[in-house]
Amino acid sequence: xxxxxxxxxxxxxxxxxxxxxxxxxxxxxxxxxxxxxxxxxxxxxxxxxxxxxxxxxxxxxxxxxxxxxxxxxxxxxxxxxxxxxxxxxxxxxxxxxxxxxxxxxxxxxxxxxxxxxxxxxxxxxxxxxxxxxxxxxxxxxxxxxxxxxxxxxxxxxxxxxxxxxxxxxxxxxxxxxxxxxxxxxxxxxxxxxxxxxxxxxxxxxxxxxxxxxxxxxxxxxxxxxxxxxxxxxxxxxxxxxxxxxxxxxxxxxxxxxxxxxxxxxxxxxxxxxxxxxxxxxxxxxxxxxxxxxxxxxxxxxxxxxxxxxxxxxxxxxxxxxxxxxxxxxxxxxxxxxxxxxxxxxxxxxxxxxxxxxxxxxxxxxxxxxxxxxxxxxxxxxxxxxxxxxxxxxxxxxxxxxxxxxxxxxx
Numbered sequence: 001x002x003x004x005x006x007x008x009x010x011x012x013x014x015x016x017x018x019x020x021x022x023x024x025x026x027x028x029x030x031x032x033x034x035x036x037x038x039x040x041x042x043x044x045x046x047x048x049x050x051x052x053x054x055x056x057x058x059x060x061x062x063x064x065x066x067x068x069x070x071x072x073x074x075x076x077x078x079x080x081x082x083x084x085x086x087x088x089x090x091x092x093x094x095x096x097x098x099x100x101x102x103x104x105x106x107x108x109x110x111x112x113x114x115x116x117x118x119x120x121x122x123x124x125x126x127x128x129x130x131x132x133x134x135x136x137x138x139x140x141x142x143x144x145x146x147x148x149x150x151x152x153x154x155x156x157x158x159x160x161x162x163x164x165x166x167x168x169x170x171x172x173x174x175x176x177x178x179x180x181x182x183x184x185x186x187x188x189x190x191x192x193x194x195x196x197x198x199x200x201x202x203x204x205x206x207x208x209x210x211x212x213x214x215x216x217x218x219x220x221x222x223x224x225x226x227x228x229x230x231x232x233x234x235x236x237x238x239x240x241x242x243x244x245x246x247x248x249x250x251x252x253x254x255x256x257x258x259x260x261x262x263x264x265x266x267x268x269x270x271x272x273x274x275x276x277x278x279x280x281x282x283x284x285x286x287x288x289x290x291x292x293x294x295x296x297x298x299x300x301x302x303x304x305x306x307x308x309x310x311x312x313x314x315x316x317x318x319x320x321x322x323x324x325x326x327x328x329x330x331x332x333x334x335x336x337x338x339x340x341x342x343x344x345x346x347x348x349x350x351x352x353x354x355x356x357x358x359x360x361x362x363x364x365x366x367x368x369x370x371x372x373x374x375x376x377x378x379x380x381x382x383x384x385x386x387x388x389x390x391x392x393x394x395x396x397x398x399x400x401x402x403x404x405x406x407x408x409x410x
Contacts, residue, residue, distance in 0.1 A: 010161035011040030014376025017397030023120030164351025192348030285318030
């Protein structure tokens, strides 16, 4: 049975930041990272399509969701770029606010974290799935006993950094949230966020592989709840793209009678779209209707719009009357897809839900379990696409690790 001052459960972004911060705060303490997979950092390698979008130039509370957004007032003072520069990783802005390592390599980020961990003497214990934690007295000292199926580790303090339910193959499977619940810690039910949305398969089958710039509106009960502008992607039964991911969490709140409305020419008013369609009708009057909109959209998307808008399509474009032109314009400005669900946790980038704000202090310690902290995706908070989630993972982990190290002797 190994004994440490601090045991960090979870070898991802938050876990590495917590362990390194603890080791830097007090170089005399012993720290370990416990990881259920055979190797740490697997999810880090997958972030940003392998380029690792670490942060964003505009970290603001309105880009986050969940009860723990109040903790952003604590994490805002921590600079992820400064942290990585201290590890020898230079970062830059891609021109859209997204911050990456300059080399655009997630592997370089993980290497830097591992090098610093080794320098600080932090031990990695892999293939260890924590199934139970208890606080017990050992020779008069209160310690946490962390158990797997066949091993036990003890520590003065424990930091939970095991993530949520998203992409379990990359490390997190939600088991630590269950462990928290068993210890009386209240959590909001976890659900997939930043995830493709599913719709009626027959509606998107003709669009498989197509992409379109649009203003995407999430609607419920006929009302627009929120909108995002960006590139929409269509696949088998699914609608995706960053703008869709950023709206996907709303399905958990509204579910029934929800839909996506796509404005495929958001820079133009309805009047201007109608005028454009009439102009093109004149230019392509003798053309097949399938080619009517091919100068505005891709040919498959243009043909799809026409079929959604017009019940009886004439043989040539010039035969489209003004009423049909108005119907086509309305379809372009409001192409609607009912939402039937999400692509699930395995396809989601991050988890919504988790430990609620009332259960945690501003030092990231659990109120009901003194000596145990939680950070990153364990908490009821997630951000939009664009580096917001990794920023919170690194910053919350670093602050949790620093505070745990300062209280090891308490």
